[in-house]
Amino acid sequence: MKIITPLLGLFLALSALACKETPKTETTTQKEVETVASEYHIPNSWIQKRVEDANKRLHATDAGKVLWSAMEAHGGLEKWYSNGYFSFHFDYKPLNGKGIRDSYQTIDTWSNKARHNSITDPSNTYGWDGEEAWVKAKDSTSFEYDTKFWALTPLYFSGQPFVLDGEGVNLELLPEVEFKGTLQKVVKATYDAGVGSAPDDYYILYINSKTNLVDAFKYIVSYPEYFPEGGHAPEKITVTQGTTTVDGIVLAKGFKTYWSAEAKDGLGEYITDINVSDISFSPTVTDNFFSKPEGAKVLND
Template sequence: MKNILRIFLIATILVACKNESKIETTEIQEINKEDITTSIYPEAITKVFNAHGGIDQWNKMQTLSFTMNKPNGKEVTTTHIRNRAEHIDTPTYTMGFDGNVLWVIEKDGNEYKGNAKFYKGLMMYFYAMPFILGDSGIIYEDTEPLTFEGKIYPGILISYEAGIGESPDDQYLVYFDEETGQMQWLGYTVTFGKDGKSKDFYFIRYNNWQTVNGLVLPKSIDWYKYENNLPTEKRNTIEFIDIVVSEKAPDSSLFTMPEGAYAIE
């Protein structure tokens, strides 16, 4: 009888230890699952993401839409965040991209004279900062800080692996507030249609934010004049209204080339 009780006691202890191990393993797995997204990014850019609501929150979203008031009227951009399908509607033309085909349809006899390949995704890219810098194929490096009007902004140099996007030689400089982590400046090069990297950086200031669905996104952005790869004085401002950021995917028919449109080769 004593032997039976001893065996039963040992078995009970072993089961308890096994269950405790399972609980600890489960807890570790849950923690790792929560941290897996942000842990793949360097500390500096993670700090910026977190100051804007977090990359995990951004990755939940599927629809991004915003409107800009331009001299010729309103321009409405709708993007499927996951596959980057896009629809840009203006008073004189509509441009779309279904993930494969880029198309344009002209309105009321107006001739489209823009560069659709260059403009596709351009304003969405600027608007979706800093989260757009969480895409795959990006290389992050520390860079010299920016000093503007006596304030120092730490910097991150963004470049791309070969073959990423239409302009893999593009580079970006992200400067952020050291205390809050919020993005304050973006320097960018333009290499579309050119070979190799550019040494000339243009500058945008981000200092007017709004919170939409848990994400801190631009209410407006300021383009700056520049000299010696440094911003000098404000040139113009673009405001964004009617912002939509949703976990619901946009209707795919929005991006399909309609009758009367032509494909951009």
């Protein structure tokens, strides 16, 4: 994709903010952990503990073993976290022209914090600091979509299968299916009550039996602010459109999303094209990078 001038400006601005130094050696004292956290470093000891816990938990079930194999094929959970902060341009384009969402974002994959900048005007920004959603924009037309909901949504596309490593995720191994001529291992992920902003969501991953890469996944949107009386949107299926390897992690270069249907490969109407580009990792970001900037509006009730 051709990089437009505002995006280049954004990259320069973010590059000026980001520190590229090697993370400091950690100890386990509370004081030092707090200092590390305030500087947005992820201690190696934390990473090792999280990976070990995930490995133990996932290998306790057949579904977990399949998911772990997918993580290994995509570069490994330890590498995913050790690489640091995950940045990418996510261009989400519904084919009906409504609800286009185009931003460059940096994600704290450890604690699911996020900061987005508009591609058309990088001074328009929004994010999630772990407790509050915030937005700073010139006017109401800058982001004509729910930025609170969208702050972490792209991670659940581009971060598969790693985003399913945590506690509160329930895995079920479903029967294998053939998808686009290849046998797929199928793992369904659901969430414990109270986990995340939409615990009724689910994901059904199609994991290629030959490569162990995620070829596609089905999902629903049950975000309570969209469905205050309960329920969810119809199921969709998202199909990976090529991969690239960045710092040892295999990532999708894009996706095509369809309504799920009783048709060949389960693909109904093609509804959304997603392009993912300018992918990078950084070992650290500046202090308060994910915090709301001066003049930002808090979106939480």
